[in-house]
Amino acid sequence: MILVTGGAGYIGSHTCIELHNAGHDFVVFDNFSNSSSESLNRVAKIIGKEIKLVEGDIRDSAALQQVFDNYDIESVIHFAGLKAVGESVEMPLEYYDNNIVGTLHLCEVMKKNNCKKIVFSSSATVYGDPHTTPIKEDFPLSATNPYGKSKLFIEEILRDLYISDNEWKIVLLRYFNPVGAHKSGLIGEDPNGIPNNLMPFIAQTAVGKREHLSVFGNDYDTHDGTGVRDYIHVIDLSMGHVKAIEKINSVEKVLTVNLGTGKGYSVLDMVQAFEKASGKEIPYKITPRRSGDIAKCFADPSYAKAVLNWEATRDVNEMCEDSWRWQVNNPNGYKND
Ligand code: NAD
Numbered sequence: 001m002i003l004v005t006g007g008a009g010y011i012g013s014h015t016c017i018e019l020h021n022a023g024h025d026f027v028v029f030d031n032f033s034n035s036s037s038e039s040l041n042r043v044a045k046i047i048g049k050e051i052k053l054v055e056g057d058i059r060d061s062a063a064l065q066q067v068f069d070n071y072d073i074e075s076v077i078h079f080a081g082l083k084a085v086g087e088s089v090e091m092p093l094e095y096y097d098n099n100i101v102g103t104l105h106l107c108e109v110m111k112k113n114n115c116k117k118i119v120f121s122s123s124a125t126v127y128g129d130p131h132t133t134p135i136k137e138d139f140p141l142s143a144t145n146p147y148g149k150s151k152l153f154i155e156e157i158l159r160d161l162y163i164s165d166n167e168w169k170i171v172l173l174r175y176f177n178p179v180g181a182h183k184s185g186l187i188g189e190d191p192n193g194i195p196n197n198l199m200p201f202i203a204q205t206a207v208g209k210r211e212h213l214s215v216f217g218n219d220y221d222t223h224d225g226t227g228v229r230d231y232i233h234v235i236d237l238s239m240g241h242v243k244a245i246e247k248i249n250s251v252e253k254v255l256t257v258n259l260g261t262g263k264g265y266s267v268l269d270m271v272q273a274f275e276k277a278s279g280k281e282i283p284y285k286i287t288p289r290r291s292g293d294i295a296k297c298f299a300d301p302s303y304a305k306a307v308l309n310w311e312a313t314r315d316v317n318e319m320c321e322d323s324w325r326w327q328v329n330n331p332n333g334y335k336n337d
């Protein structure tokens, strides 16, 4: 049985489906701080099976212990965490507590129960402002905000854990920019309030919830001056987790892998692709750069192919079509108003 922390969230809910499709049994542990149980109802509908769920906080060791008492947990996919960069600058203590202290509690409970296999959700944010692209796993690491630092520190903690006890099997997955949604249109990304990230903002603009998109700067050193990112379909990303968990027994040392497509698209490329997928115009205005943003970020995905036998196959058109289907069917996300 696989324990999926944060399994009700955007990436976790999609991963639950791919775990099921690959024949793996799992239990979700989530405190619903940034999700709703409705996502899991929808997952249950998609896979035709009830979801095993324990509601709780990863900082609560007793609640985590309950999961190990009730299920035979062999490995953990650890998604649970707070993820908004701007918010992390406003609330650093909450971010360090939730992400770092939460992970410490999780690892302690795992150790106590002799469960030593973990796949961790890291982020391309740990590369800071890369000196060149595409980005390889051995590039220098840095972070400028508490969210990014929490990912860096957790990576360090997991590396130290391995040094202390080589029985641990640890996979650090560094995601690039997850977008898209399940084909059913039943589950997708449901940000609270005004979206910080590009794709949900574009989708909400297309559906008429936002007047226009602000394009944060058109004076970057990129093909059209707007920021370039490696957008990856959430289903491809989820499948990367399935590969990681299937590979984990043969992992030696700490395995660190980029999950990206290797292709970079600009903000205006994405606007265009979304207009094509939705048939809607996306009004936009060029505004000043967002502080902390970098010009270009995309992965070298060749190591993932070599060690996990995984590569992304879904293109930007499919990402936009699937995001649009989710958005148009659920203009208010999981809230039914
Ligand atoms: P999400 O917010 O949709 O999902 C996270 C889930 O964790 C939510 O269901 C939330 O309720 C739960 N959670 C948060 N704190 C918890 C706690 N203390 N105890 C129990 N549950 C808790 O986010 P997501 O986009 O699905 O991201 C999943 C993971 O991937 C996060 O760790 C995030 O930092 C990382 N990541 C995300 C992105 C991205 O762009 N979405 C990029 C890189 C890395």
Ligand code: UD1
Binding pocket: 085, 086, 123, 124, 125, 147, 148, 176, 177, 178, 196, 197, 198, 199, 201, 213, 214, 215, 216, 217, 226, 227, 228, 229, 267, 290, 291, 292, 293, 297
């Ligand atoms: C953001 C986070 C990063 C995190 C990643 C994935 C910041 C500074 N960084 O990165 O830590 O790992 O999400 O979740 O928040 N853009 C606009 N208008 C918008 C929104 C975005 O022009 O309204 C542009 C940005 O300038 C960027 C691109 O779109 O060039 C993508 O932005 P976003 O989706 O926020 O992702 P990242 O900046 O890559």
